[in-house]
Amino acid sequence: xxxxxxxxxxxxxGKTTLSAVKNISFFLKRGxxxxxxxxxxxxxxxxxxxxxxxxxxxxxxxxxEGSPIAKSRKDLQRRMQMIFQDPFSSLNxxxxxxxxxxxxxxxxxxxxxxxxxxxxVGLPQNAKNRFPHEFSGGQRQRIGxxxxxxxxxxxIVCDEPISALDVSIQAQIVNLLLRLRKExxxxxxxxxHDLSMVRYISxxxxxxxxxxxxxxxxxxxxxHTPLHPYTQILLSSIPKxxxxxxxxxxxxxxxxxxxxxxxxxxxxxxxxxTQCRQEKPIFREVAPNHRVACHLQSFK
Ligand code: SF4
Numbered sequence: 180x181x182x183x184x185x186x187x188x189x190x191x192x193g194k195t196t197l198s199a200v201k202n203i204s205f206f207l208k209r210g211x212x213x214x215x216x217x218x219x220x221x222x223x224x225x226x227x228x229x230x231x232x233x234x235x236x237x238x239x240x241x242x243x244e245g246s247p248i249a250k251s252r253k254d255l256q257r258r259m260q261m262i263f264q265d266p267f268s269s270l271n272x273x274x275x276x277x278x279x280x281x282x283x284x285x286x287x288x289x290x291x292x293x294x295x296x297x298x299x300v301g302l303p304q305n306a307k308n309r310f311p312h313e314f315s316g317g318q319r320q321r322i323g324x325x326x327x328x329x330x331x332x333x334x335i336v337c338d339e340p341i342s343a344l345d346v347s348i349q350a351q352i353v354n355l356l357l358r359l360r361k362e363x364x365x366x367x368x369x370x371x372h373d374l375s376m377v378r379y380i381s382x383x384x385x386x387x388x389x390x391x392x393x394x395x396x397x398x399x400x401x402x403h404t405p406l407h408p409y410t411q412i413l414l415s416s417i418p419k420x421x422x423x424x425x426x427x428x429x430x431x432x433x434x435x436x437x438x439x440x441x442x443x444x445x446x447x448x449x450x451x452x453t454q455c456r457q458e459k460p461i462f463r464e465v466a467p468n469h470r471v472a473c474h475l476q477s478f479k
Contacts, residue, residue, distance in 0.1 A: 180334060180366050181207040181230065186239030188225055199225040201390040202239070209333070212360065212367045214381030214398065216374060216413065222390040223370045227336040230368065231259050243334070257287055260332040264339035266319035270311040276322055277307030283329045296325040299362075300355060317348035324355065334366045341376065349373075353380055374414060378402055383468075386410045389443045392462060396469040406471045408448050442474070450475060 188200040200222045207213055215223050228234045230241060232248055241248045243255050263269040270279055280293045293307055300321040311319055320340060327335055337356065341349040353376055359365060371377050377384060377398075384401045386394040386409065394407040405411045441456040442448070448455065454474055462472040 180209040180244060182240075182242040182245075183230070184240045184242070186226070186229060186241065187237050188222075188229055188234065189237040198390050200229060200236075203390075203392055205385065205392070205395065207334075207366060207368070209366055210360070210364055211383060212369055212381045214377035214384040215368060215370045215387060216372065216377055216384060217387035219372065221387045223387055224338055225390075226387070227261070227338050227368055227370055230334075231261055231336055232256065233261075253287070257289075257330040258332050259334045259336075260327040260330065262320075262323055262327050262335060262337045262340045265343050266316065266323040267311060269323055270319060270326075272311055275308055275310060276302075276314075279311070279322065280307070280325055280329050283326065287330055289330065292329070296329055299328060299359065300325045315348075316344050317351060320344060320348075320352050321355065324352075324359070328359070328363070331363075332365070334368075336368045336370070338370045339372070340369075342371065342373065349376065356380065386413065391443065391472070392470070393444065393473070394469075394471045396466075400466075400469055404469075406465065406469070406476050407444075407473050408450055408475070409444050442472075 183203060183205050186200060186203045187198065190197045190199060203226065205213075215226065217223055225234070229236050232241075243259070246255075248255055248259075274282070276297075277293050280296050281291045283289075284291045294304060297304055297306055302318065302321050302325070306314070306318075306322075311322065314322065320343075323340075340356070341352050344352060356367065356369075357380060360367060367380075369377065369380055381398050384396065384398050385392050386401075386407065388409050394401065394405065394410045396404075401410065402414065405414050441458060442451070442460050445451040445455045452474070458474070460472045460474045462470055463476075464470045465476045
């Protein structure tokens with residue numbers, strides 16, 4: 180359904196450049212859930228926004244069912260939607276739930292289906308006459324999900340959809356997303372820093388570090404046999420990532436420093452060698468559907 184080729188997003192701040200997303204390529208089959216994990220600020224949300232054309236890439240191409248995505252293509256915009264982290268701030272407090280759910284279909288000249296949307300996400304019909312502040316966090320996220328479904332999309336970017344919710348509510352929302360995926364044949368990019376939830380919901384996982392994919396694999400393979408040291412540390416129960424000072428060499432804004440040629444993870448990697456500091460590893464397939472960017476895997 181989605182093909183991404185060499186996608187990059189570079190921000191320029193005066194004379195400094197920041198590569199938020201670097202040269203990312205991947206395929207996403209219809210009906211699949213791809214989990215995207217990595218530390219805060221690694222580019223996960225930027226990648227999600229690039230896929231939905233909410234921001235424009237610096238270079239690279241995104242194909243949806245074989246056709247390049249262009250902002251002018253209203254139909255593709257309709258078919259690709261987003262569920263946000265904070266349902267409250269993403270809902271207009273002055274609009275009733277009914278108006279919130281109806282607005283996208285009015286803009287796109289489509290029939291309104293407020294009642295069906297409320298049923299789909301498990302909200303009562305009388306919700307349509309009430310305002311967002313009258314609902315709990317979990318119910319607000321159901322409203323956000325209903326709004327994302329209002330244009331009958333095929334692909335949804337779920338950007339940390341459960342991180343603002345109580346733990347007791349998180350599983351309900353994830354199970355709702357799984358049910359909707361099955362009923363409506365949806366495809367998700369599920370962005371989260373909650374590794375256990377990503378394992379539960381996703382068929383494939385991509386691990387992102389400083390704007391790049393460092394490892395991708397089918398979920399159970401990645402969780403059983405993580406190959407990249409960063410993935411191994413993320414998955415280990417004891418946080419062992421060597422903390423680094425915000426020296427110029429390690430600040431995000433130095434990511435594109437021309438002098439930095441080695442592995443981006445080398446300053447924090449327990450296995451870093453001289454080669455790692457001098458030569459950037461290639462992101463390559465080391466087993467069927469298992470790709471990794473690490474010199475340790477080069478000769479296996
Ligand atoms: Fe660590 Fe070297 Fe692999 Fe980078 S290439 S993750 S520094 S072992």
